[in-house]
Amino acid sequence: MYRAYHAIRGLSGPDGRSTNAVYGFVTMLRKLLNDHKPQYIAASFDLPGPTFRSELAADYKANRAPMPSDLAEQIPLVHAACEALGVPVLTYGGFEADDVIGTLAMRGAAEGHSVAIVTGDKDFLQLVNDGIRLFNPRD
Numbered sequence: 001m002y003r004a005y006h007a008i009r010g011l012s013g014p015d016g017r018s019t020n021a022v023y024g025f026v027t028m029l030r031k032l033l034n035d036h037k038p039q040y041i042a043a044s045f046d047l048p049g050p051t052f053r054s055e056l057a058a059d060y061k062a063n064r065a066p067m068p069s070d071l072a073e074q075i076p077l078v079h080a081a082c083e084a085l086g087v088p089v090l091t092y093g094g095f096e097a098d099d100v101i102g103t104l105a106m107r108g109a110a111e112g113h114s115v116a117i118v119t120g121d122k123d124f125l126q127l128v129n130d131g132i133r134l135f136n137p138r139d
Contacts, residue, residue: 001025005071018070022077028137042090043082044097105132
């Protein structure tokens with residue numbers, strides 16, 4: 001969602017609210033669905049509030065800029081678009097989306113599924129093995 005937000009600027013709906021993140025995210029998601037036709041798929045997003053990491057270290061992500069308000073207002077629309085396209089949104093309180101994605105990937109691979117994580121986050125490279133691939137949505 002962040003990548004789509006920053007890649008496409010200046011889009012808004014008739015009411016003036018920004019739609020660039022929604023448009024970019026849905027465009028990438030539809031391409032993924034059409035090109036790869038995954039048997040199983042899910043999306044995960046960070047929830048507001050603290051996580052177990054922020055409770056371990058008070059300065060965790062302390063230097064990260066807050067989410068732009070025009071991006072924050074698009075989150076419900078991105079979630080609704082996922083659901084409309086048959087992509088369930090999976091979240092877990094106290095955990096970041098990265099934790100959810102990593103856990104699902106590891107469990108899926110352990111059960112014999114061929115897993116593809118779609119993200120530009122290079123931290124996920126540590127999970128890549130014979131059963132887990134990484135797709136960069138930019139590519």
